[in-house]
Amino acid sequence: MNAKAARGGPVTRPRRLDGTITLVTGGSTGIGAAIVRLFAEEGARVSFCARSEQPGRDLENQLKAAGHEVLFSRCDAAMEPEARALVKLTAERFGGIDVLVNNAAVSKLIPVERMSLGDWEFILSKNLTSMFLMSRESIPILRCSSFASIINLGSTYAVVGASDSAAYALTKAGAVSFTKTLALELAPDRIRVNALCPGATETPLYYQWLDSQADAAQAKADLFAKHPLGRIGTPEEMARAALYLASEDASFVTGHALLVDGGYTAQ
Secondary structure: OOHHHHOOOOOOOOOOOOOOEEEEOOOOOHHHHHHHHHHHHOOOEEEEEEOOHHHHHHHHHHHHHOOOOEEEEEOOOOOHHHHHHHHHHHHHHHOOOOEEEEOOOOOOOOOHHHOOHHHHHHHHHHHHHHHHHHHHHHHHHHOOOOOOEEEEEOOHHHOOOOOOOHHHHHHHHHHHHHHHHHHHHHHHHOOEEEEEEEOOEOOHHHHHHHHOOOOHHHHHHHHHHOOOOOOOEOHHHHHHHHHHHHOHHHOOOOOOEEEEOOOHHHO
16 A cells, blocks of 8 residues: 555555657647646646647646646648648657547538538548548657557547538548558557547537527436436546546557447447
8 A cells, every 4th residue: 555545645646648748639628628638647748739729828838837748739630731740840849759639620510401512521621631641640650659549539429320410420430430440550560549439528519509509408408318327528537538548558459439428329
């Protein structure tokens, strides 16, 4: 037993990502920001990006003030030159990359019949092309790591239907398929690849959706009722699942899609 624990003092434990380097896309708000924060607290040096600058700068400043080593870059990971530059900057600044978290994504609630080709292509690009580009550019650097893994953000919409979300749901199913294929390709290099599939989560997008409902209280109650645990998830809960996938605790886990949804898809 830890000596401090035996005396009733605080229990200390080793940080699970000490000495590692993580790169997170879409890391300024919501689940991405929770991952950046938790990974930094667990000892990782974290490079993260987003298309909007101010939230990322604010998070960077908060974490630096707390003594963490983080780097924010304004970057559209779906643009090849920007994705390449971000990977290069991260590797040069921190000395490599051990964990890549492909979190960047957008969503629009539009029925297929009313969806424009521009909306369709925008969602596929930001959600899937970014994942492809960031993975492709990071793989040669990840090969140099003894702790390498890629975590792709999927969703419950990867396995169930979702009205008015055809493009978004397609990209999340694609994220899971991409994960499985990439896991097979990179297994000889000992690079693990997994998908994290959150259920409904208290992110800014959730609150935007709630504000758009005619009866927000009823919409919230209906959504909670669809989850056997009687509530939706928090960004911090999703970050802890990502931490598991990135850590040595998941050393024999690859090609897996981890559903973290309060039982939503178990019904």
